[in-house]
Amino acid sequence: MRSKYWSAALFGASLVWAAPASAQNVKAGIDAWQRGDYAGAVAIWRPLAQAGDPDASFNMGQAYRLGRGVLVDLGTAQTWLEQAARKDHVDAQTTLGLLLFQNGNQAEGLKWLKMGSEKGDPRAMLVYGTALFNGDGVAQDPVLGYAYVSRSAAQGLEPARNTLAQMDEIIPLAQRKKGVALALQKAKTQSVAKSAPEPTQKVAQTTAPRTKIQQVAATIPTSGAWRIQLGAFSQRSSAEALFRKLSGSAPVAGRQQFLVTAGTVTRLQVGPYSSKTAASAACGTLLGRGQPCFPVAAK
16 A cells, blocks of 8 residues: 545644744734734744744745745745754644655655654654555554554544555554554653644635546646556455546546556556656645545556
8 A cells, every 4th residue: 555645634724823922923923814914924923933933934834835925935935844843843844744745855754754743743644654554765664654544543634544444454453453552652652743723714625627627638648657646455446446436536537547466455556647746746636635645657
């Protein structure tokens, strides 16, 4: 199973909510953000971030990532997030890891996601745990991976529950028991990171009209060296069912399914994509909808 996740719940637009008495200006910026005064919020946070306040730095990173009050600039977002992450800001470590991971810097992204996982952030635990389970970019450790994803699912993260269900189809019972025991042990020793409430307005997700999907399909390349992997299943029919479910979505529409056998599991891959960048972009869209996804080179 080489599934990768992230969704609005994983890569959320949350900002730091509770501000200590010594940093009430950070809270004032959040109040402005809630009113829709994004530029005003940024104006409050910027000098605080420049002075090294990790909460303000994290919020500046989110503003640049989302394009609220400033133009979208992922490079600047990364700079601010890293400033906060280096000061042990858990949300910044996880968000930075997700940003890097989504944009193809897997090794650096996993480094930060490991830090977030060790502090119990559910989003980080899902991605890093899945990487451990698959051996993607890290030494394979299915028991530890199962433990992290179990903890993420226990905290109510829906994509983690879906990933855990896929793992349950693959991993032997003895390893699952070890994973659960390890998860319980870590829960006692790690402080559970709680995501801050989201003060921003949620954008409703709509399904693209069929005519739009047909237009996208018409521009799809017929050859390419890259695919996206959407999961690994103990039953071939489960992989086929997932492809049918996703075949109408813009990143998948018009492309082929590839059912790749690996031991006792069947991996669902979709393609072709002309480049790793194109495959990563498709995964970014699917991950934003909660569907695990990862670019892979076609063999």
